[in-house]
Amino acid sequence: MSRLVYILNGPNLNLLGKRQPEIYGRETLEDVERACSEIGSANGVQARLLQSNHEGQIVDWIHQAREEAQGIIINPAALSHTSIAVLDALNTFEGPVIEVHISQIHKREAFRHHSYVSHRADAVMAGFGVNGYALAMQHMVRLVKE
Ligand code: CA2
DSSP: OOEEEEEEEOTTGGGTTTSOHHHHOSOOHHHHHHHHHHHHHTTTEEEEEEEOSOHHHHHHHHHHHHHHOSEEEEEOGGGGGTOHHHHHHHHTOOSOEEEEESSOGGGSOGGGSOOSGGGTOSEEEESSTTHHHHHHHHHHHHHHHO
16 A cells, blocks of 8 residues: 655745755755655655645645645644644644754754644654755654554
């Protein structure tokens, strides 16, 4: 049976690779999608990368994932630090959830140190740059095939 993993991305991540390369690097979300799809297809797992600047859209995609995805990788961006709605939605999802932060949020401003999403995440990546998505995908492939 083929498996599907959602890779959800929150506000402003559409600018990845285009602004603030000193913090977030030069690779784009398209590069992330390519890397994760390669890892997935080598293991019979499809990756679907989505990005929105709107909290409700992220919530709707999490609900959609309940119907068709076996795992969620999520970089909620600033919603990590503010959104109980995203946390509540993730709590309705039964499969594995991996939270990714490109930057090492614990080395940054205090307001980035707490993530509501971490209350649900089964694993958290921070500070691996965009490679964090590929590392998360490698682990997710194992989890959804179990
Ligand atoms: O390190 C991460 O991945 C973050 O989730 C990124 C968020 C930030 O609010 C979190 O504290 C940590 C910001 C995403 C903004 O993405 C941009 C990418 C390139 C240029 C400008 C913004």
